[in-house]
Amino acid sequence: MKLMVTLKINGKKIKAKEGTTILEVARANGIEIPTLCSNDALRPYGACRLCIVEIRKNGNTFVETSCTYPVEEGLEVKTFTPRIVEGRKMVIELHLARCPNVKIIKHLAEEYGITESAKEMGKENEYCILCGLCVRACSEVVKAGAIQFAGKGANKVVDSPFNQTAEDCIACGSCAFVCPTGIIEKNDLASTSLCSPEGCEPTGPQREIINWKVEHKLQVCKKCGNPYAPGPHLEKVKQEQNLPNEFFDICPSCRQYPVIDEDKCLGCGGCMENCPCGALELDDKGGYDKKAHVYTENCTACHSCELMCPVQAIS
Amino acid sequence: MKIKRPEDLKKIKREGIKLLSPTITRITVGTATCGLAKGAGKIYEALKYEVKRQKVKADIISVGCNGLCYAEPIVEVIRAGKPRITYGRVSVEMVVELVKSIKTGAIIKELVLMRHDEEKSALGTESIKYTKGKFPKSYTSVKEYRRLAFYRNQMRLVSRNAGTISPESLEEYGALNGYESLAKALTTMSPEEVIKEVSVSKLRGRGGAGFPTGVKWEACRKADGDKKYIVCNCSEGDPEIGMHRSFLESDPHLIIEGMAIAGYAVGAEEGYIYLNDRYQLALERLEGAIKRAERMGLLGRKIMGSDFSFSLKVKRGGGAYVCGEETALLDALEGSFGEPRPRPPFPAEKGLFGEPTVVNNLETLATIPLIILKGGKWFSGIGTASSKGTKIVALSGNVAQTCWVEVPLGTSIKNIIDTFGKGTANGKKIKAFQTGGPSGGMLPAKLLQLRLDYDQLNKAGSLLGSGGLLVMDEDTDMLDMAKFFTDFFADESCGKCSTCREGTKRLQEILASIMEGHGTKEHISLIKRMAAAMKDNAACALGKTAAAPILSVLKHFPKEIEGKLLTKRT
Numbered sequence: 001m002k003l004m005v006t007l008k009i010n011g012k013k014i015k016a017k018e019g020t021t022i023l024e025v026a027r028a029n030g031i032e033i034p035t036l037c038s039n040d041a042l043r044p045y046g047a048c049r050l051c052i053v054e055i056r057k058n059g060n061t062f063v064e065t066s067c068t069y070p071v072e073e074g075l076e077v078k079t080f081t082p083r084i085v086e087g088r089k090m091v092i093e094l095h096l097a098r099c100p101n102v103k104i105i106k107h108l109a110e111e112y113g114i115t116e117s118a119k120e121m122g123k124e125n126e127y128c129i130l131c132g133l134c135v136r137a138c139s140e141v142v143k144a145g146a147i148q149f150a151g152k153g154a155n156k157v158v159d160s161p162f163n164q165t166a167e168d169c170i171a172c173g174s175c176a177f178v179c180p181t182g183i184i185e186k187n188d189l190a191s192t193s194l195c196s197p198e199g200c201e202p203t204g205p206q207r208e209i210i211n212w213k214v215e216h217k218l219q220v221c222k223k224c225g226n227p228y229a230p231g232p233h234l235e236k237v238k239q240e241q242n243l244p245n246e247f248f249d250i251c252p253s254c255r256q257y258p259v260i261d262e263d264k265c266l267g268c269g270g271c272m273e274n275c276p277c278g279a280l281e282l283d284d285k286g287g288y289d290k291k292a293h294v295y296t297e298n299c300t301a302c303h304s305c306e307l308m309c310p311v312q313a314i315s
Numbered sequence: 316m317k318i319k320r321p322e323d324l325k326k327i328k329r330e331g332i333k334l335l336s337p338t339i340t341r342i343t344v345g346t347a348t349c350g351l352a353k354g355a356g357k358i359y360e361a362l363k364y365e366v367k368r369q370k371v372k373a374d375i376i377s378v379g380c381n382g383l384c385y386a387e388p389i390v391e392v393i394r395a396g397k398p399r400i401t402y403g404r405v406s407v408e409m410v411v412e413l414v415k416s417i418k419t420g421a422i423i424k425e426l427v428l429m430r431h432d433e434e435k436s437a438l439g440t441e442s443i444k445y446t447k448g449k450f451p452k453s454y455t456s457v458k459e460y461r462r463l464a465f466y467r468n469q470m471r472l473v474s475r476n477a478g479t480i481s482p483e484s485l486e487e488y489g490a491l492n493g494y495e496s497l498a499k500a501l502t503t504m505s506p507e508e509v510i511k512e513v514s515v516s517k518l519r520g521r522g523g524a525g526f527p528t529g530v531k532w533e534a535c536r537k538a539d540g541d542k543k544y545i546v547c548n549c550s551e552g553d554p555e556i557g558m559h560r561s562f563l564e565s566d567p568h569l570i571i572e573g574m575a576i577a578g579y580a581v582g583a584e585e586g587y588i589y590l591n592d593r594y595q596l597a598l599e600r601l602e603g604a605i606k607r608a609e610r611m612g613l614l615g616r617k618i619m620g621s622d623f624s625f626s627l628k629v630k631r632g633g634g635a636y637v638c639g640e641e642t643a644l645l646d647a648l649e650g651s652f653g654e655p656r657p658r659p660p661f662p663a664e665k666g667l668f669g670e671p672t673v674v675n676n677l678e679t680l681a682t683i684p685l686i687i688l689k690g691g692k693w694f695s696g697i698g699t700a701s702s703k704g705t706k707i708v709a710l711s712g713n714v715a716q717t718c719w720v721e722v723p724l725g726t727s728i729k730n731i732i733d734t735f736g737k738g739t740a741n742g743k744k745i746k747a748f749q750t751g752g753p754s755g756g757m758l759p760a761k762l763l764q765l766r767l768d769y770d771q772l773n774k775a776g777s778l779l780g781s782g783g784l785l786v787m788d789e790d791t792d793m794l795d796m797a798k799f800f801t802d803f804f805a806d807e808s809c810g811k812c813s814t815c816r817e818g819t820k821r822l823q824e825i826l827a828s829i830m831e832g833h834g835t836k837e838h839i840s841l842i843k844r845m846a847a848a849m850k851d852n853a854a855c856a857l858g859k860t861a862a863a864p865i866l867s868v869l870k871h872f873p874k875e876i877e878g879k880l881l882t883k884r885t
Contacts, residue, residue, distance in 0.1 A: 046657045049814045049852045063851040068657030083851065090848035094817035120841045122824040130810065149652060149810070152635070154820040156810030 007075040022066035022077055023051055033066055033079055034088070034108060036095075037131035039178060042140055044068045047132055049091050050108075054078040063087060085112070093117045099126050102181045127183035130156055134175035134184060144168050144236070147175065147212055158211075166212035171230035176209065185210040188218065188227070221251035228252070242276075243300065255301045258294050264313035265291045271305035271314060280305055317612040320620050321498035324489060327611075331490025335434060335480070336443050338395050340373035340417055342366075345389040345478060347380035347564040348557065348596055354407065355388035361410040362390070369414050379565020381478025383465070385716040386428060389478070392417060396447035398454055399431035422453055429460040434479060436491050443490065465720075468734050470697070470705050473681045474721045477565035482600045485607045488568040494613055496684035500576050501621040504687075509580040510536060513683065515691030517703040522548060522639070522676035523751065523780045524856065525702075525769040531673055534663035535581040538671035543583035545574050546667060546674045548644055549590045549597075552636035553752035554803065555711045556783040558719055559677045562707075563590070563597035566681075567604035571614065571627060573680035576687060578625045581673055586627045589644050591634040602629055636753070636807035639781075640855050641674040642666075643809065654811045655855035676781070678707060698724035702768045706779070712748075712786040713739045722767065729763035732786055743788040747872070751780020753800045754860035756867025757793065776867055778860075793872040794879065798826045800864035808857065815858030818849045822865060834880045842869065 003018045009026055016025040021044060026033055036048035046068040053066045056076035063083065078084070089112050095105045097117035109115070117123065132149070135158055139145040146169035150159040160166035176186040186209050193200040205218040205227035218227035219234055228251040238247060258280075267290030272280040279298035282290040292305075292314070306314045318324060334341075344350070344359045359377060366373050383389060386403030393399045394417060405413065405426060416423050434443040460466045480487035488494070500509050514529030535543060547570060551559040563570065574586045590598055605627050608614045616624045630648055637643045638653040645667050647653035666672025682704060686694050695703045702724040709719045714736030722731060728748060732738065739745060745760045750767075755777040758765070765771055769779050787796065805819035822845060825838050846862035853859045869876060 087852050120838045153808040153810045
């Protein structure tokens with residue numbers, strides 16, 4: 001059991017679980033704080049500095065990023081003071097000088113009443129805001145660690161190792177999905193040709209991620225014939241989840257989930273105990289009558305329940 | 316020989332004293348990097364050759380740096396039973412004469428700097444006497460070291476062994492109370508008592524921020540964790556300081572002892588020394604010292620028969636400035652990018668590999684043995700109300716004598732520059748000075764009366780930092796200096812947080828355009844606006860202070876910039 005602490009945000013007393021961050025608590029209570037580098041699925045990073053708030057603790061007032069600061073008993077937090085607005089404006093202006101054509105930055109600038117970064121500032125036309133979401137998603141969630149930051153300071157970029165093909169990339173596309181600026185180019189191609197002096201050969205459907213110089217074949221569904229996911233991605237999931245080899249032959253939309261014939265079902269629970277993913281449970285049907293029920297969102301269509309059922313009630 | 320009980324240290328001490336006041340002539344050459352740069356390596360070889368040729372019985376030993384960097388290469392001669400004579404600015408050509416003088420017992424007057432009659436131990440209660448029997452007449456013309464302004468105004472506590480003992484000899488370190496503090500802590504004190512002693516001493520971190528060491532240790536001791544770590548910060552990425560290098564090249568055992576005591580106090584059994592990879596010689600000597608300590612049983616399992624085990628590892632870092640920041644250093648130690656971590660949690664709660672960790676500066680850890688040996692109360696008697704103890708200061712820039720010195724905190728900066736640096740090299744007036752490396756501001760000469768004190772320097776817009784003191788004369792273009800340090804920050808920023816990465820880049824551009832003559836008043840107000848945001852928002856101390864150099868120039872030397880602004884548009 002986690003302890004509860006009481007803190008004040010913008011004068012409002014709020015109870016929060018110990019270990020959560022100010023940003024989480026504020027958002028849960030309907031207080032808006034802008035962010036660029038935060039994502040619920042990832043560990044707090046504190047790179048964009050947009051979520052700064054004023055914190056008063058033990059008589060000291062200081063500015064900190066709310067995404068990284070854990071709640072503490074007796075904290076007084078203010079999310080929208082002149083000092084904070086000034087700070088955020090400068091952060092936005094700096095971003096705007098770097099990436100004047102990125103939509104999300106333009107929106108933010110509009111919100112804070114900035115039309116242009118100060119004209120004394122130098123200007124660039126970058127698209128990457130270096131929030132690190134792609135890098136962190138790749139290492140923390142996908143656990144592939146295919147891309148990293150390279151360089152430091154002003155020369156920092158997100159890149160594949162040594163600016164060569166990212167060999168650990170499984171082309172899952174999570175990086176492109178989390179990228180707030182849309183600079184990561186992920187294309188699914190119906191078919192390309194691999195050309196050599198001997199002639200051209202079609203490669204079949206492929207996915208390319210241009211930024212990491214990666215091309216991977218897409219798995220084609222044996223049933224409907226549509227390409228649906230890159231091969232290495234499925235291979236990784238297969239290994240992690242210990243799935244049978246032929247598991248990904250069929251795409252999710254063509255996959256057949258078990259159907260239970262309730263007239264035949266004995267309610268013995270054998271299927272439930274043998275289900276590797278906990279997708280089967282017994283539902284009470286009144287009295288001592290119990291019937292198996294399939295939760296398709298957990299089901300991987302592995303057919304083990306079908307094999308286990310003593311009365312062939314599952315098909 | 317292995318040291319199994321604290322009493323065994325006495326044997327080491329006896330052997331060490333024999334080495335330091337020998338029965339045959341002992342010639343030492345200062346072969347720290349500063350000496351080697353001036354040709355001490357050649358002199359060492361030449362001495363070896365010459366001693367053989369002239370058939371003089373003598374041991375030639377390489378030692379570290381005693382701070383007199385301007386007088387390198389330094390050679391010291393101890394003839395049996397005679398005072399120790401220090402020669403400075405020795406050239407290879409002089410070696411023949413030097414060895415001849417050992418034979419005859421004469422003194423080379425052109426080279427001699429000073430003499431030592433005895434070597435005081437750390438406790439100050441006993442001393443190693445060099446002079447046995449009658450004092451030789453020819454030596455009276457040489458000044459005793461304590462009569463020299465350079466030594467008289469110093470308080471050599473932490474650096475007491477530097478330049479005297481061989482860094483490659485554990486015995487010589489033992490001769491001057493070496494490892495006695497560790498023995499005292501292990502046998503007579505509980506870990507809590509050690510922490511209390513450090514708290515009583517009011518020692519503050521020597522790395523820059525000046526956080527009380529006792530508080531840090533206590534937090535780590537109380538934190539929950541399967542394992543705890545001690546980390547010594549020898550990253551030292553500042554452009555003008557080589558103090559840690561010099562220290563490790565001169566007296567590596569002091570760090571080992573300090574870290575072992577810290578480990579005992581907080582309950583850590585493993586320590587890491589994060590060393591700047593540019594310090595090759597320091598690495599060699601430190602690793603040698605660790606091996607020697609392990610062989611002697613001063614590191615490893617059940618040290619001196621107690622239940623305390625401690626092991627040390629050296630990790631080499633690339634020397635990035637940001638890795639001097641403790642959380643970035645931990646990242647680098649773990650093998651990833653050196654980027655500052657969000658705080659809290661502080662390293663004392665969750666540091667290296669997620670375990671409670673104490674990260675201390677090398678100088679902080681080197682002070683610990685003395686505090687244990689002489690007591691925290693004694694230590695707190697030195698210095699000012701808020702800053703206790705001594706500080707090693709590295710003087711560089713335009714000074715007549717480049718050197719490092721150890722002075723009690725509270726010494727005025729003017730005093731340091733005048734006594735040890737002897738003013739500027741070209742005789743020009745001092746215009747500005749900078750303390751604490753790039754993060755410190757550049758202060759004008761009228762503030763030279765400031766004292767070495769954490770709070771006083773902070774108030775003036777600078778910081779004590781790691782103890783660099785850079786002197787600039789009246790010809791220095793302050794805008795140029797500000798640009799230099801801003802470039803440094805733009806280069807050394809890790810690039811994680813947007814304020815620092817983008818801010819330093821833009822500051823660099825703005826300064827460049829002012830220097831090119833395109834500057835307007837709007838440029839200045841933008842600098843001020845950006846500096847305020849960086850101070851508030853940046854993730855770590857590097858980003859927070861990245862605008863300090865230009866801000867201090869704007870504050871103290873406004874005319875230098877205003878003169879370069881466009882007055883009207885053409």
